[in-house]
Amino acid sequence: MAQLDLRGISKSFGDTAVLRDIDLSIGDGEFLTLVGPSGCGKSTLIRIIAGLEPQTAGSIEVDGVGIDHLRPHERRVAMVFQSYALYPHMTVFQNLALPLTMARLTMAERLPLVRLLSPRRRRVMAGIGQEVGAVAEQLQIDRLLDRRPAQLSGGQRQRVALGRAMVRHPAVFLMDEPLSNLDAKLRVHMRSELADLHARLRATFVYVTHDQVEAMTMSDRVAMMHGGRIIQLGTPAQLYDHPANLTVAQFIGSPTINLIKGRIGTDGAVEIPGGRIDLATGLPAGAEVTVGLRPEAVVPAPLAPAFQDPVRLPARLHRRENLGPEQILHFDLVGAEKAGLTCRVMGNESVVADEPVDLLFEAGACHVFNAAGERVALPATPASGRPPVRSVAPLIGGTGA
């Protein structure tokens, strides 16, 4: 249907540069997510794609043809807004039918009174009615067609907004945080519905969110934006396992990645408070580094992880969050002031509070970032930074809970 190419898109409002030289190719039928902190320019970029805002520099192509000169409705794109943006005084049916009436009726046929003169109008409207009915049925809003937006729940409005985008059969769907006004449960549900919709329509989706879970679960690829630039583009797994820099590492993943300040020792290993990690970083001795460790890569010693030659850090349990199937354990490192580590462990195995335990992790699970926050390539480590799969150990050290 449509391949979307952005070439060197920049945008400034007065003196403030909001987007800087964005290059992005989005494949036909791809689900690409733009993710990033608030104010990084995601909405601005998506509005530029829609043609609602002119770019300061750069061009946009659909299937190799420039669309910069086209007005929004000529671009074969549809947009779903965070606020739904339904027309408040029109019924659901009128909301859904509006894009079609605009496209298929002449100006005169849309005028009040004059339109009664057109015999063609009735036929066209009947056709539109059928299409709207079909879309409404798909989205299960066919019983709400006579209501006004104010009489709908948030989830229903969301569906109407989706329907209004779908009736036009656009080549590209642009969605600006469409789920962020829904409650948590509905959001999870709509997430899978959107993924289904994408599979069914096979259209190109550009999806904006600042929720990294949405980005990770729905997308083919994720573009992480920061300060008006795309700082990493890749599959969700690539962003999770090989974050290009500290910003990506911290943004992607929940709970947040553990970061430990360290420096390169005289023998080339990374020295961190309370221990050292044998890694060939290639950095000169004395260089400042930050070591990143995903919470699931760190395991308390009582849980007997099957690690070979792990790094050991003495720590003390500080707080426990039980999420049912897994637990988040917050440890304070012994001997390092205010430094903590978060572990994610499966099951409800417990660790005794206030008793020193060793935290274990493998050197291969570490992400190393240099002083500028860029990822340092580690030639010796295996491709994936994830820990080996480990069986759930039986309950250990019972009195802790």
Place this chain on the structure above:
Amino acid sequence: MQATLPTRTASEGEVSPAAAMIRRMTGLFFVHAFLLAGAVFILLPFVWMLVTSIKPPEEVFSAELSFWPDRFYGLENYGFALTAAPVLRFALNGVIVCTGILVVQLLIAIPCAYALAKLQFPGRHLLFILVLLALCIPIQVPALPIYVALAWLGLLNTYFSMMVPFFLSVFGIFLFRQFFRSFPDDIIHAARLDGMSEFEIVWRIVTPSAWPAIAAFSVFSIVAHWNDLYWPLIVISDINLAPPPLGMMYFADAETGSNYGALTAAATVLTAPLVVTFLFARRRFIEGITMTGVK
């Protein structure tokens, strides 16, 4: 923290429910007494007009003040007012002039206000400042050139000449701009994506949400032009085209000059349409004032 809580509840506990009730009631009493006094002060002239319009002449001029007439003289007064002068014609003229002015004002002010509120174009702030400045110019300033132009075009003594200086309402532009600014951008964006032109957005999307503002503006506009004497006095000499205040003036000039019963009867007939209009638009009017006022 915990220690302070009991002392506070104790001090509140000293006021018994009955005392609190009495205090609230006295508060309400004074507030309402004050408001009622204000209302009486404002309404009294109108009530007096109504009462006078059903009094016979000798009671109007009697030395002692009596509120209610001893002899009902309403039929005679209203009958005289309606036959001696074309009072209904004045009212019709008022309706024509006010409607014409209002319709053209809305047709011009709404798109202008939309452009100032929602479109990005160079000189937009300057234009808005000009709008604000224009708010300070009274009709007396451009009156002479407009009169000369109308005379030159031979348009004096027409409805058009009565309406034309007011077609462009700066106040309307200002009021609607403030109202439209709070209209969500996303809906306008959605309409553009759906293929609407800017004019369709104005009339089909934005205007339907602006009814409170339109009602408020209509009341202001109708009251102002229904009661306007200055401009009709300049351009109208044909009594058949006179709007209400000018008509009243002609009526009072003639032998009826001292017939206050008939005069107040005519005034009542000519005020009634305004009161009715306001009663219909009341709720929307108040919504409009509060919404644009706070924003």
